[in-house]
Amino acid sequence: MSVSSTEREGEGKPRFSTTALAEVEAIYARYPPEHRRSALLPILHLAQREFGGWLSHEALAYVAELTDIPPVRVGEVATFYTMYNLKPVGRYHVQVCTNISCWLCGSDAVAQALQEKLQLQWGETSADGRFTLSEVECLGACVNAPALQINDDYHEELTPEKVTEIMDRLP
């Protein structure tokens, strides 16, 4: 993804809170000084949490400035990994695994139930900003397939009824 230079003007510049900045220091402490650049991945995750579940162009520019890594390198990393959201997501980011183990165990039905319940197709966000529905590759939860992830939480051994109930129970 790249944007024209005019598109990024206007909006206010994102900034980390003091707590988040302390966490950045803690992240840096995990890496040897000569491999400081490796801290980029966790710092991007932190930024995603801090800035509303997704990374705007401004947020990436801020991370580039903060980590002193050229913006293009930050952009490469952020676009490479699918767990960084480059578009706004809802309060609940529902990520459904449709990879082979989940598929064999009935993820198709789970997916269809979710799509009907939320009235969303893959990649869409509900008008009230509550849900984003995504199809993802293996979540590493094959033992209890089918599985889905809502924000940081896993839900496993799903059935169409169970997912509907999970959606209803969300605060």
Next chain:
Amino acid sequence: MPTLIINGKEITVAPGTTIMEAARQLAIYIPHFCYHPSLPVAGNCRMCMVEVEKMPRPVVACAMPASEGMVVRTESPMVLQARKGVMEFLLINHPLDCPVCDQGGACDLQDLALKYGPDRSRFSVDKRQVRNKDLGPLIETEMDRCIHCTRCIRFSAEVAGTEEMGAMHRGDHMEVGPWVEGPLTSELSGNMAEICPVGALNDKPFHFQARSWELTTSAGVCGHCAVGCHLRWQQLQGQVKRILADTCPTINSSWICDKGRFACDGLSHARLTVPMIRKEEALTVTTWPQALARAGEILQGVAPEEVAGLAGGYHLAAEDLFAFQDLLRHAIGTPHLDHRLQQRDFSADEQPLTRGDFLLNTRLADLPSADCIVLVGCDPRQEAPILNWRLRQAALAGARTFVLNTRRLQSTLPGLETWVQPPGREAEFLDQVQKALKAKKPGATPAARLAAALKEAKRPVILLGAQALHHPQAETLRRQGVAILDACGALSEKWNGYNLLAPSATAVAAQDLGVVPHRGPGYRPVTPVGHNAGEILRQAAAGKIKVLLLLGADPILDGVDPDLARAALAGVRVIALATHRSPATERAAVVLPAAVATPEQDALLVNGEGCVQRSAQAIPPPGDARPAWRILRALSDTLARPLGYNTLVTLRAALAAAVPVYDLAATGDDAPPSVTRSLADKFKKVPAAANGHGLTLVLEPAFWFADAVARASTTLDKLAPRRQVRLNPEDATRLGVRDGQRVRLTSGERSIDLRAGIDATIPAGTLFGRYGQGEEEAHHLGDVAEAFPEVEVTPLS
């Protein structure tokens, strides 16, 4: 030292050499796309796969180190099958638009597809489409054609040092491009188009101008700065359509800067093509015999000492300069000649300086091995981009880098330490460095830190740039540089760290060939000593000099003081040998159209390190324009003592006899030139600039518009804003100036309206403008007496 066999030929190579490099040494071609000899290895195109005995699968030659006893085959059935497979994949998404592609006919992919590609695709799905990226006015993109070799990405990160290009997304979605679109900030960006193995990145000004097979290519040397890069001029019907880099390991490797590459359209704009003489106040076209006769009449109508000659700083061949000083000194008989229009401090003229004092004594090829680099009043990225790339190599290899300047540089040198000094205070800082070098307890001041770094260094380098050369204390700074290096023992034949970066090849040759009032060719003193450039203009303004012979010089555009130059030109009769129209040619009595040394004549050029190179003629000069030395020789026929050479051969013989280093047949084994030491240190404190409400004006060389060809180029015109001054954000707020707003600058009686640019690299209290634009730029406020004038800034609505 592993020994291996490639296609039955045995070779022993240095440890770590790859199969690809070993094969290149044997002149065996292994097809490749991502491999480039001057870039780090990526190994991602997979085209260079070769078969190695006892290895089960083909290996990539570019990334596989050669080892003892390897038996490599580059054309075996296994290799051919692998190449065919790779080609089929590469062509899956590559468009079949070779007929409208600028790269067509000179394309690695096209050539290799002919040999290894399938004649039809088995891929029936739609080809992927990639949006084109905006990379500014120099590079045209057609990203569908990109094969993801990442050469441009590696170039931008490693060579240019600007890290602008990258690969976004992954797999089938991968797109090569910048993160933020817009003009690339690298001054070497044109190389990306050149190294692109397909037609994804193209030379934008060349877009749809010609097909590559129509072009005639000739090799030559660039004359825009003092590096002297090797180029290939590609011309069609007498017009240079495109410039490509040529390989020269000791100078430019395989890179050239954007000025050298893209200024070529300036060869055909604003050119003087016919001789002209002034008749009843207007310049009228005439013939060569009449123009020369008129010039001869003017020269003979005054006493010899009433004639003075000024040579310009760019695009003059050594032959032109030699003939120029010969004509003035011997055919006319005047001692007044100079080329240093931008110099203020002429006090060095009293000293017997010699060749080594004006050169880059650390050869370009040796610069990367320097371990401590100190830039004094120098912005190498602007003044000599390829030199900057060499410095960057040193810095990447661990050299410490320092700069002493009047503003922060937008540098590509990693870890550059900057000491911003107020204009005029540089010498004070260097004096402290000298003291710290001698002191037992140097302390922890910045000067002491620099002294400590220099002491530790084994191969220190001091580089004096344009700001140091044009400084009112230029000679002081130069001697301080010499003294510091002498104290560090870095002026020996083994390692000479003294480097003076001349503005251009012409400036180096002008020193060598005696286009200065106090020395003849080969640094031999002359008597009587004539007036220097500043004095010539003052004498002309005072009416004591009556005729000015200009060789590619325009004192109004190039001189330190445009007002003085205007006054000087108003009072004298001007004979102008010039390539382009300029304020001086508008005021001339006789205009003689000259060729641009490279590429319009067979020329000798000397680069900043003193290396003499011959550049062959690539295109004819436009219209009736002629090489300057031919004009000067013809002009001498109208005088009492004509110049004694009628051909290039005899001229070069005379030149080589006077200055042996200009003998191309010479072996070049002479001892390197040495630097003049033990001159008295001239340091004395200068009074602080009056600091009222105004800002101190500092003039810098205008990189994109330094010479006539660059000024006439419409391509370069798009790169940098003209008629602009830059100031610090704080000053801007205080004065109520917005970015891009028009402001009036006033200094004494002079004033000019320009656009303000707000730039955080500018220190508070100063204002930065450009040289080389005379009436149109802040240069208009320039003054010989006051080097850093105080300027009032008033915002205009």
